[in-house]
Amino acid sequence: MGDLIVTMEHIDKSFPGVQALKDVHFELRSGEVMALLGENGAGKSTLMKILSGVYTRDSGSMHIFGQEQGDLTPRQAQALGVAIIHQELNMCRHLSVAENIFLGREQTRLGTLSNREMEQEARRILADLKIDLDPHKVVGELPVSKQQMVEIAKALSTKARVLIMDEPTSSLTSREIDDLFRIIRELKAKGCGIVYISHRLEELKYIVDRVTIMRDGQFVSSMNYADTTMNEIITAMVGREIKEKFPRVESKPGKQVLQVRNLNAGRMVRDVSFDLREGEIVGIAGLMGAGRTETTRAIFGADAKQSGEIILDGKPVVIHGVADAIRAGIVLAPEDRKKDGLCTKLSIRQNIALPNLDMLCNRFGVVHRTKETAMCDTAVDNLMIKTPSVDKDVATLSGGNQQKVVVAKWMARNSRVVMFDEPTRGIDVAAKVEIYHLMNRLKQQGMAVLFVSSEMPEIMGIADRIIVMCDGRITGELPAAQATQEKILTLATRFETKVAAAANQ
Amino acid sequence: MQAKRMNPLRRFFAIRGMGSAMIAFAALIVIYVVFGLREPNVFSPVNIQNLLRSMSKYLIIGIGQSYLLITGNIDLSLGSVVGMSAMISATLMTHGTNPLLAALIALLACLVIGLINGLLVGKAQLPPFIATLGTMFTARGIGYMINGNRNTDAIASGIGKEAGDAFQNFFYYGRTLGVFNTFLVAVVVFIIFFFLLSKTRTGRHIYAIGSNVDAAKLSGVSVFATTTKAYMVSAFCAFVVGLILCAQAGMGNMEAGNMYEMYAVASGVIGGISPLGGTGLLLGTFAGAAVWQTLENGLNMIGAQVGLQRIVIGVIVVFAVLLDVVVRRGTRKRIK
Numbered sequence: 001m002g003d004l005i006v007t008m009e010h011i012d013k014s015f016p017g018v019q020a021l022k023d024v025h026f027e028l029r030s031g032e033v034m035a036l037l038g039e040n041g042a043g044k045s046t047l048m049k050i051l052s053g054v055y056t057r058d059s060g061s062m063h064i065f066g067q068e069q070g071d072l073t074p075r076q077a078q079a080l081g082v083a084i085i086h087q088e089l090n091m092c093r094h095l096s097v098a099e100n101i102f103l104g105r106e107q108t109r110l111g112t113l114s115n116r117e118m119e120q121e122a123r124r125i126l127a128d129l130k131i132d133l134d135p136h137k138v139v140g141e142l143p144v145s146k147q148q149m150v151e152i153a154k155a156l157s158t159k160a161r162v163l164i165m166d167e168p169t170s171s172l173t174s175r176e177i178d179d180l181f182r183i184i185r186e187l188k189a190k191g192c193g194i195v196y197i198s199h200r201l202e203e204l205k206y207i208v209d210r211v212t213i214m215r216d217g218q219f220v221s222s223m224n225y226a227d228t229t230m231n232e233i234i235t236a237m238v239g240r241e242i243k244e245k246f247p248r249v250e251s252k253p254g255k256q257v258l259q260v261r262n263l264n265a266g267r268m269v270r271d272v273s274f275d276l277r278e279g280e281i282v283g284i285a286g287l288m289g290a291g292r293t294e295t296t297r298a299i300f301g302a303d304a305k306q307s308g309e310i311i312l313d314g315k316p317v318v319i320h321g322v323a324d325a326i327r328a329g330i331v332l333a334p335e336d337r338k339k340d341g342l343c344t345k346l347s348i349r350q351n352i353a354l355p356n357l358d359m360l361c362n363r364f365g366v367v368h369r370t371k372e373t374a375m376c377d378t379a380v381d382n383l384m385i386k387t388p389s390v391d392k393d394v395a396t397l398s399g400g401n402q403q404k405v406v407v408a409k410w411m412a413r414n415s416r417v418v419m420f421d422e423p424t425r426g427i428d429v430a431a432k433v434e435i436y437h438l439m440n441r442l443k444q445q446g447m448a449v450l451f452v453s454s455e456m457p458e459i460m461g462i463a464d465r466i467i468v469m470c471d472g473r474i475t476g477e478l479p480a481a482q483a484t485q486e487k488i489l490t491l492a493t494r495f496e497t498k499v500a501a502a503a504n505q
Numbered sequence: 506m507q508a509k510r511m512n513p514l515r516r517f518f519a520i521r522g523m524g525s526a527m528i529a530f531a532a533l534i535v536i537y538v539v540f541g542l543r544e545p546n547v548f549s550p551v552n553i554q555n556l557l558r559s560m561s562k563y564l565i566i567g568i569g570q571s572y573l574l575i576t577g578n579i580d581l582s583l584g585s586v587v588g589m590s591a592m593i594s595a596t597l598m599t600h601g602t603n604p605l606l607a608a609l610i611a612l613l614a615c616l617v618i619g620l621i622n623g624l625l626v627g628k629a630q631l632p633p634f635i636a637t638l639g640t641m642f643t644a645r646g647i648g649y650m651i652n653g654n655r656n657t658d659a660i661a662s663g664i665g666k667e668a669g670d671a672f673q674n675f676f677y678y679g680r681t682l683g684v685f686n687t688f689l690v691a692v693v694v695f696i697i698f699f700f701l702l703s704k705t706r707t708g709r710h711i712y713a714i715g716s717n718v719d720a721a722k723l724s725g726v727s728v729f730a731t732t733t734k735a736y737m738v739s740a741f742c743a744f745v746v747g748l749i750l751c752a753q754a755g756m757g758n759m760e761a762g763n764m765y766e767m768y769a770v771a772s773g774v775i776g777g778i779s780p781l782g783g784t785g786l787l788l789g790t791f792a793g794a795a796v797w798q799t800l801e802n803g804l805n806m807i808g809a810q811v812g813l814q815r816i817v818i819g820v821i822v823v824f825a826v827l828l829d830v831v832v833r834r835g836t837r838k839r840i841k
Contacts, residue, residue: 054723075725090723092716094521094783095709103713104724106706113704138521 002030004066005193006051006082006162011060013046020046024060025219026212028162028193033184033207035225036197038214039237039287039489041454044197045087047214048164051195052084053077064162075104083160085151087167087197093140098122100139101154125157130179144171152180156187163187164195169203170289181207199287201230201493213237231486238456238485246461247433249440253464254278256314257448258330258417263308265298270472272308276417276448281439283463284452286492291472292452293335296419300332301325312416326355329416333406333423335452341406342394349376349390351405356412379408383438400431407438418442420451424458436462456485470494522786525777525829529792533799540803547806554685558677560798561691562746566765567772567790568698569742572735574773575702577715577782578626578633580739583769585644586615587762590747592648592657595757599652599663604672612744618644619740623733641766649759657757669755676752687749694745698738699787707734715782771818772797775825796821 006028013021021043028034036044049055051062053072062069064080072080091100098119107114107121122135131149139147148171155163169177184194184207196208204211204225211228213220213236220236258276263269268291276282284292297303299310301319310317310330317328325331334340342351353360353372360372376390383404387397394405403423410418420439424432439462442449453459459466466483468476468491476491518524541547566583573580590611597607618640625636661669673679679686702708710731713721722728743762750761770780776793778785797818804814 073725074723078725086723090717090720092713092720092783094716095712096521099709099713100720103709103721104726106709108706111705113706113709 002032002191002193004028005030005064007061007063008047008051009061011047011050011062012058013043013050013055014058019217021050021057021217023218024214025222026051027222028195030161030191030193031188032209033188033194033196035204035208035211036195036214037201037211037233037237038220039454039456041216042214042237043217044214045166046217048084048166048195048197051077051162052082052164054084078105078158078160081159081161082164083155083158083162084164085155085166085168087170089144089147089151091139091147091150093138095139096135097126097133097137097139097142097150097153098135100150101125101135101157103154105158121157122153125153129153129156129183145173145176148172149176149179152183156183160192162193162195164197166197167199167289168196169198169200177203199493200495201233202495215239234486234489238489246458247436247440248461249444251279251444253280254446257312258450259309259311260299261309261311263295263298263305263310265294265303265305265308268294268472269298269305272469272472272474274467274474274477276450278446278448279443280464281443281449281451281462282465282467283459284450284467284469285454285456285459285488286469288454289471290469290492292469293421294472295469296332296421296450296452297334299325300330300419302332326413329414330419331410331413331415331417332419333403333410333421335421335425337399337402337406342402344393344395346394347391348380348385348387348394348397348405349373351394352376352379352390352408352412355409359412375412376408379411382411383408384434398431399427400434403427403431403435404438415447417448417450420449422452422454424453424455432458456488459483459488460485468492471496520786522777522784522789525825525832526786526789526792528828529776529789529796529825533792533796536796536803537799540799540806544803544806547803552802552806556798556802557688558685559802560794561685561687562749562765563768563772563797564691564791564794565694565742565746565749566769567776567794568695568787569739570766570769571773571776571778571785571787571790572698572702572711572738573633574770574778574780575715575782575785576711576732576735577718578732578735579637579770579780580622580736581634581637581766582618582622582640582644583739583743584762584765584767585641585648586618586740586743587747587750587765588759589618589644589648589651590615590744591751591754591761592651592747592757592759594748595657595660595751596652598660598669598672599657599757601663604660604664604668608748611747612741614647615740615744615747616737619737620733622736622740623729626736627729627732648761652757652759654759656759659756660751661755673752673755676749678752690745690749694742695787695791698742701738702787707731711735712783715784717783768797771822774822774829777825777829779829780826781829793825 004027008026011021011024024047026047038044046055050057053074053076056071064082092103101122102118107118119135126133126135131153133146139150152168168180172180187194208225210222211225211233212222213233215237255278256275257278261273263272272295286292294303298305301321301324310319312328319325319328338344349372352375356375357367360367362368380387380390385401385404385408394402423435439449439451460480460483464480466478466480466488467474468488470492475494478487546552569583570580593611593614594607597610598604622637622640625631626633660672675686676690677687681689702711710721710726713726714728714731718728747762751757772794773790774780775796776789776791778789800817801814804817
């Protein structure tokens with residue numbers, strides 16, 4: 001192992017309403033591959049964005065190649081030799097492969113772009129990486145895996161000595177992963193330091209030298225990969241006690257309400273089948289990008305599905321769009337309240353009435369004001385939405401109360417299945433408990449409740465049954481009584497083995 | 506492992522935006538021939554001359570607006586800056602200022618508006634529609650006030666007949682090698698900004714921020730600098746057209762350049778410049794301006810009403826954007 005090339009100490013970073021990083025330490029040596037591990041929201045990406053100049057830290061110190069660094073811009077970080085491959089693809093779709101690789105550092109002669117030189121250079125970099133791509137190709141026309149390779153080529157072309165890869169393999173094929181691992185080994189031999197963020201724990205053994213584990217925005221531990229085991233790593237990742245109280249309500253699950261059979265919708269929902277019963281709460285657990293949100297959206301008809309059957313109360317239902325699902329009694333409270341769940345510039349009344357206008361209007365399309373008021377008042381009372389009046393803008397409500405309005409939209413109809421996508425994200429503890437009570441109430445009323453959550457204690461505390469997804473497939477199902485965080489995480493990282501070929505090297 | 510090289514023709518069409526630019530050129534030829542068959546005078550050398558001169562203004566402002574459209578923005582102040590340029594230069598000349606100096610002062614004023622647009626959109630991150638709406642009114646107001654809320658006298662009254670004629674000939678009435686100077690000015694502007702957009706770093710960054718502003722930022726591209734440069738280009742183009750209008754009238758007209766910002770959008774969009782940013786070639790803008798002027802010219806020659814001309818332009822603009830949207834949707838599906 002070489003010298004320390006990156007040292008970050010006492011790093012704090014907060015965003016409005018969240019402390020993303022608290023007193024975090026991080027070290028990287030030359031010639032090593034450091035795996036940065038943690039659950040969703042542990043702060044891995046935030047920490048690396050600080051190192052690469054995308055975010056600035058609130059406090060703490062950062063040394064790169066022994067030199068103390070102030071706040072960096074992406075360009076300064078690049079100049080220092082720090083390159084990052086972002087998790088979400090960051091390409092200009094309209095530009096060519098070569099143009100993207102050299103974006104921001106175009107070579108010029110007398111003010112004129114040296115296109116030929118840049119293309120040759122791009123060709124050389126791609127050939128080095130054994131990527132079969134024409135530098136002329138427009139990036140937007142490439143498949144996602146190839147775009148990812150372009151992103152990697154772009155980072156490498158900066159001659160970076162610190163290379164950060166945030167989930168680089170998530171969209172690669174097994175051959176491309178082999179290529180990537182080969183490239184990583186070569187870079188390591190040249191003395192580069194590589195930070196490797198991945199949820200695919202089974203990949204680690206092929207390339208990783210050390211691991212750093214983070215949890216809830218804090219540093220947990222750092223060790224040599226050889227000195228630890230997968231179980232130890234998983235325990236360190238999840239190892240928090242369940243502090244919150246979860247008000248569980250027991251009720252006997254009744255007859256089957258919803259059956260989903262062999263649902264396929266794009267890459268993120270593959271052959272998904274499960275059942276929901278009356279008076280039951282089912283949680284869907286999984287890592288980010290496991291296809292949970294996509295599954296709920298496909299059932300709700302918000303996204304197109306390729307195949308599969310949805311059976312409600314024993315009868316197949318055809319869902320071509322959201323309107324079909326609502327009419328059938330299947331509703332969704334989406335993940336991003338502000339973007340998908342509410343019209344934030346409208347009042348509570350307008351939001352609640354919106355999906356129910358068919359029931360509130362007379363045949364000339366005029367809204368029946370008294371009916372509307374009655375509906376909204378009932379909803380506000382039932383869900384205990386704290387507001388002086390239904391005519392207040394929803395934007396003035398707290399996160400928890402906004403979430404209740406989202407649910408209230410659906411309560412006026414006799415819905416059979418209520419799906420929640422991350423219902424407690426970004427709301428405080430007290431409001432969370434109210435949401436749990438709300439789900440329990442729906443359950444007691446005999447509805448089937450499905451909810452997606454990234455917080456394992458919450459899923460284990462509220463759900464009667466837990467479905468675990470990974471990479472678009474259901475990888476397991478656990479009754480709440482038998483579920484442990486370790487079991488869930490093991491299922492949630494059960495990727496299809498893409499790296500078999502790499503193992504043979 | 507090297508990917509196969511494409512043959513030259515395919516490479517030509519692989520240039521982004523070339524497809525839509527070529528469609529616009531094809532449309533141009535069809536429109537021209539159709540009108541020519543109905544009214545042979547359309548083919549006459551005199552008419553071709555006039556056509557080239559009348560499209561020049563729309564080409565120049567189209568170039569300016571195309572820069573903004575490619576960055577995913579818009580410049581509504583363009584037409585008002587045209588008017589401001591005409592009014593400032595004409596007013597100064599009626600007071601005897603040397604035409605060169607008058608033009609220089611007008612240029613500076615126009616560039617200040619461009620800079621303000623850049624600051625508002627690139628730095629303060631105002632929606633470009635609103636920011637440039639503000640500068641649109643402001644620039645028009647300045648144009649009004651320059652000569653005390655009235656049109657100027659003939660420029661010859663200040664700088665003398667000889668200099669006045671020289672100015673008018675240079676920008677409008679004169680010819681060089683048998684071609685109207687106006688068209689030659691447009692060609693020079695075209696070549697300069699074609700080069701800037703396709704061959705320089707600034708040009709590359711203009712496409713990049715229009716394509717994906719976050720990716721550009723993370724690659725170290727300055728969004729502020731790039732946006733500002735685009736607005737300066739647009740202001741410069743407006744300045745040139747202001748001089749042309751001033752030369753054409755021989756005086757400053759307060760309403761000069763009215764609606765030109767919209768004509769400029771039409772020129773660009775007909776030529777395949779995407780109003781959503783990221784794609785388009787100035788070659789397309791050239792074709793777009795020509796398509797429009799050929800249509801107007803042709804409809805005029807066959808005696809169609811002005812109303813009909815406007816309707817046809819309206820339909821063509823919408824059709825061109827519809828084509829862009831459909832094509833984009835198509836590519837996105839293929840990627841999925």
